Amino acid sequence: MQGLIILTMTQFIPPLKPCGVDNLKCVNPTKIHKLTFFTAMYCLSLGTGGIKPSLESFGADQFDDNSLTERKGKMSYFNWWNAALCGGLLLGVTVMAYVQDNFGWGTADLILTVTMLITTVIFYLGKPIYRYRAPQGSPLTPILQVFVAALRNRKLPYPTSQDLFYEPGDCETRLLSHTNKLRFLDKACVVGENEVLEGKKPSPWKLSTVTKVEEAKLIVLAVPIWFTSLLFGVCVAQGGTFYVKQSSTMNRNIGNGFVIPPASIHAITAFGMLLFVICYDKIITPVLRRITGKERGISILQRVGIGMIFSAVGMVVAALVEKQRLMVAEKERSQVLSMSVFWLTPQYFIQGIGDGFTLVGLQEYFYEQVPDSMRSIGLALYSSVLGVASFYSSFLIIVVGRVTGKFGSSWFGTDLNSSRLDKFYWLLAAMNGLNLGIYFLVTRKYSYKSVQRKVVVTSN
Incomplete structure (x- = not known):
């Protein structure tokens, strides 16, 4: 105005x-x-x-x-x-x-x-x-965390079951179901053998949830749509x-x-x-x-x-x-x-x-x-x-x-x-x-x- x-x-x-x-x-x-x-x-x-x-x-x-x-x-x-x-x-x-x-x-x-x-x-x-939607912090940081975690866990074997992916039940946001697109990002939510989850929350830079990984996939998939x-x-x-x-x-x-x-x-x-x-x-x-x-x-x-x-x-x-x-x-x-x-x-x-x-x-x-x-x-x-x-x-x-x-x-x-x-x-x-x-x-x-x-x- x-x-x-x-x-x-x-x-x-x-x-x-x-x-x-x-x-x-x-x-x-x-x-x-x-x-x-x-x-x-x-x-x-x-x-x-x-x-x-x-x-x-x-x-x-x-x-x-x-x-x-x-x-x-x-x-x-x-x-x-x-x-x-x-x-x-x-x-x-x-x-x-x-x-x-x-x-x-x-x-x-x-x-x-x-x-x-x-x-x-x-x-x-x-x-x-x-x-009104309550503020949830930086929207870009979780996306970056997924890529960092996927890079760190790149040598981990891919799980035989989706049940082995990390997704805590106390998440406040809407949960997203796992998809088979961009499977290299799934390594971000794979729990390693030496990863201790009991008693403390894992670092999001080392282990992300399925929902965060799927959100990162959405951003990647949106890029070619934007260009076309x-x-x-x-x-x-x-x-x-x-x-x-x-x-x-x-x-x-x-x-x-x-x-x-x-x-x-x-x-x-x-x-x-x-x-x-x-x-x-x-x-x-x-x-x-x-x-x-x-x-x-x-x-x-x-x-x-x-x-x-x-x-x-x-x-x-x-x-x-x-x-x-x-x-x-x-x-x-x-x-x-x-x-x-x-x-x-x-x-x-x-x-x-x-x-x-x-x-x-x-x-x-x-x-x-x-x-x-x-x-x-x-x-x-x-x-x-x-x-x-x-x-x-x-x-x-x-x-x-x-x-x-x-x-x-x-x-x-x-x-x-x-x-x-x-x-x-x-x-x-x-x-x-x-x-x-x-x-x-x-x-x-x-x-x-x-x-x-x-x-x-x-x-x-």
Whole structure:
């Protein structure tokens, strides 16, 4: 909220007003202008990076994993969380974009600041009824302890029975069942012949529990999922960059003189995702549950993979639409084409459906399939997929631009009409196809977290 307050101040406090506002004459932005602007941007970035993983995991923590009803409610929670985000995005790129264009950035920032203040007050009003998780110390130390213990016990023979693995019964955390993946880490919970367990608790740097070992396995198994998700994030990045640039060259007129702001076309993605997650939660999931007999209907990683397929298809559609736009541009030789901006609707809508599958699936994955003490970190890893993917997209554009420039005309010219974004989209589609193959190999025999749930016995 501090970032919004600073941005609002720059529109109403004379020394902070940028050049060109209220006929303010200045050749270049002053140091105070730059300091204020970048302070606001960094505050917004830090606030977003902190609030999104923390608030989302805190909301999911309100559901009891030992209750079947509440577990199903948690599965719906991620759908509705994203529905709320899409609703906010729709308002941002439509209503707020209109306010900014017609009433100024200061008015828009003031509205956002007041809205954020009201929502913060509402959040704190619920403080007495929230469920809280007790702090459990550093979430990373137990993972490191497992690797150290496995290295120390590497020469011990592998047990013939899982009953020989160390797992005390007085553990306060949820116990995890043993899996046969990454068996080299199992040495961390193998009790040696000279290991004395009676009367004292063993050092976690020498002997870990089965649960701690399984938690370490979850982190290791999450690494390839994170990497194979990056290309999906690259495709998502195109929706807010090149897609918007394409829309700025197309006919955006509606009715009598109303012109759609270029950024507002991004609302189609938000609308597509909003519509899809509601249908998925209310229609598709119940049907899948009846068909498969599973709580989720389909597994988390299956949902992510389906979204990746939609993403690849979306790139193909984007390439075909861009090829058509270039043909129109070649005929008309104009900066603003007669081709309607709604030609971009299919690629935006497909991206929205892909987001509904993959983004929500990744949120569930990085919340559910990490140790309980690392759920906020897990959702931060999800956010980092999109952040790193944006850098990856920029790097890819630079490399492709230089390589294609050496062998002829660069795919990224001085303007879109002299560029070949269609070829870049075909490249992304091909890369996504290859990435999908790797993803399916990685997830084909994935071992999900197996929790030893509490059994409640009732008597009549």
